[in-house]
Amino acid sequence: MNKEVGSDEFTGRTALVTGGGTGIGRATARRWAAGGGHVTVLGRREEPLRATVELIEAAGGSADAVACDVRDPAAVETAVDRAAERAGRLDVLVNNAAGNFVAAGEDISPGGWKAVIDIVLNGTFHCTRAAARHMLDQGSGSVLNVIASYAWHGHPGTAHSAAAKAGVLAMTRSLAVEWAPRGVRLNCLAPGPTETEGASAALWPTEAARARVLASVPAGRFTTPEEVAESAAFLISDRAAYITGEVLTVDGGQWLGKSVYTDERVRT
């Protein structure tokens, strides 16, 4: 492993990252591999998954890919079992795959609602259940669920995604308590606006929309997939061994930054 790109804290361990072909998932997979661990990336499209594997291998890391839709529980079980059997164990699952679009509540079709709930909430459960069977047998493991702060504060325009992420948060806290005695931790990571192709296309497709999102972040900038991946790496590492059932928000103060008294228009 190229020591310039990371430490060896994940050496000998294996992780599965859903949605690992793009954005935050790709950065998290690369960060894990840079720490010396083997990673399997999972998603529907083979091409971006292959590209992630090539990037990791070019940096001296170890990775493979499996094409799978997280909405299909049987396919998920096969994919997770394959990843665990190939490496002889499964230490980490990052549930990062998601689907989203902006629509007024009254315009979300039953199919659109179902698609988002199936990917985000049900898909996260299918992957977690399949991975946990290995982790519980081993007596160790860490699951990280990527959510969004609107899981607790809600968000007009993405009611389907907010509802699904809230479900993931409640599931995380429930299973964290159930599985703590058996050595398995579960946490959530809530990134703020992160410039990825998926989010840009789904959530801020125009310059005006992008500017509005940017203006909502007290830190005054978007974050990067790599910055989010650093927080993910902490939560799935042994450095966070006593943290379970928690949420780490990495959003430049976005969800807290609602006070009008700090606004230029009020101070002047």
Ligand SMILES: CCC/C=C/C(=O)SCCNC(=O)CCNC(=O)[C@H](O)C(C)(C)COP(=O)([O-])OP(=O)([O-])OC[C@H]1O[C@@H](n2cnc3c(N)ncnc32)[C@H](O)[C@@H]1OP(=O)([O-])[O-]
């Ligand atoms: C602060 C930010 C926090 C969160 C950020 C993120 O999550 S960023 C991550 C962002 N990354 C991504 O989102 C990347 C992945 N995104 C995706 O895969 C798709 O956007 C998906 C989520 C819709 C999944 O769809 P799929 O594979 O099942 O494909 P499908 O074509 O079969 O559609 C199913 C249903 O959805 C409907 N529908 C679809 N689009 C729209 C729309 N714009 N408008 C309205 N409706 C829409 C469509 O009409 C159909 O319903 P119907 O007609 O049967 O009632």
Ligand SMILES: NC(=O)C1=CN([C@@H]2O[C@H](COP(=O)(O)OP(=O)(O)OC[C@H]3O[C@@H](n4cnc5c(N)ncnc54)[C@H](OP(=O)(O)O)[C@@H]3O)[C@@H](O)[C@H]2O)C=CC1
């Ligand atoms: N970017 C942002 O501003 C924010 C993002 N988040 C969260 O971060 C995570 C990553 O988002 P981001 O990197 O921006 O988005 P991307 O669109 O880049 O990532 C979504 C990934 O999920 C995969 N995916 C989607 N549907 C499925 C499915 N049915 N089965 C398997 N894989 C699927 C996609 O691959 P494929 O299409 O090939 O299946 C893609 O790789 C998501 O959970 C998102 O909700 C949270 C807050 C803010």
